[in-house]
């Protein structure tokens with residue numbers, strides 16, 4: 001999609017691991033940073049089938065052939081040129097990696113999943129080479145299960161092939177949506193990049209509230225977890241929108257109406273959610289570099 005206001009995410013779930021034996025391989029990657037986010041994407045990519053790739057990883061000991069692990073960018077085999085360099089290190093710690101990458105791959109397609117860091121700041125550190133094209137993406141950790149949600153932005157100089165390569169990687173681990181202004185990646189970060197944490201917090205709080213109402217903690221944990229899972233599946237699967245699904249639970253004068261009168265008060269969830277997402281977006285802009 002190319003318009004901010006007409007966003008339509010792909011809706012089909014990524015195929016589960018092991019079902020893509022006949023599918024074309026994903027582009028070859030050089031992955032720098034395989035922690036929580038990079039590692040989650042890597043698991044999905046390995047399951048789907050990657051063209052021979054190299055991972056720079058200081059901890060992992062092995063990777064299935066034909067992929068290779070090296071400990072540092074300087075150790076990348078001389079015969080290797082990736083289709084896409086995926087950078088998934090902390091935004092504040094990216095500069096040494098960028099400088100090392102620039103020496104080895106002066107022209108490259110760089111897919112940055114780093115929160116905040118602007119294309120201009122990355123290119124400034126990478127150096128003045130004309131061949132670097134940076135595509136930004138904001139995935140989230142459900143990529144680990146093929147249930148990720150990623151926003152992408154490509155600058156005008158990105159070629160269709162570069163955009164296709166980047167999108168194919170993120171489509172392999174979930175749904176994707178393109179935005180047409182770089183700054184909107186910060187908005188994506190506030191909603192879906194950080195979003196899983198908001199949902200996990202809801203699970204924690206619902207569990208605590210259940211305990212306060214007399215339930216054993218483990219019972220409350222299961223109730224909270226499975227309710228969020230079931231509601232998430234309904235949202236994902238059914239064509240019905242969230243407000244309608246909410247109304248379907250809410251009997252007039254019933255229990256849900258009593259709870260929602262608390263949650264939907266102007267100074268409760270509406271204000272807290274807007275303020276929380278705005279805080280995330282502000283922080284992303286502070287990290288822009």
Ligand SMILES: NC(=O)C1=CN([C@@H]2O[C@H](COP(=O)(O)OP(=O)(O)OC[C@H]3O[C@@H](n4cnc5c(N)ncnc54)[C@H](OP(=O)(O)O)[C@@H]3O)[C@@H](O)[C@H]2O)C=CC1
Nearest residue numbers: 033034035036037038056058088089090091097114115139
């Ligand atoms: N976590 C999330 O939910 C999301 C994170 N992101 C973005 O992903 C990026 C990574 O975040 P996250 O995965 O949470 O962080 P982690 O700290 O879990 O992962 C970062 C990894 O990068 C490694 N690393 C740092 N420098 C280098 C280097 N020069 N060469 C190789 N590896 C290196 C670190 O290794 P070591 O431990 O040895 O330092 C670590 O394993 C961030 O920019 C973040 O904004 C985006 C969307 C969601």
Ligand SMILES: O=C(O)[C@@H]1CCC=N1
Nearest residue numbers: 114115189193194195
């Ligand atoms: O918290 C962060 O900065 C990263 C980006 C989105 C999710 N985690």
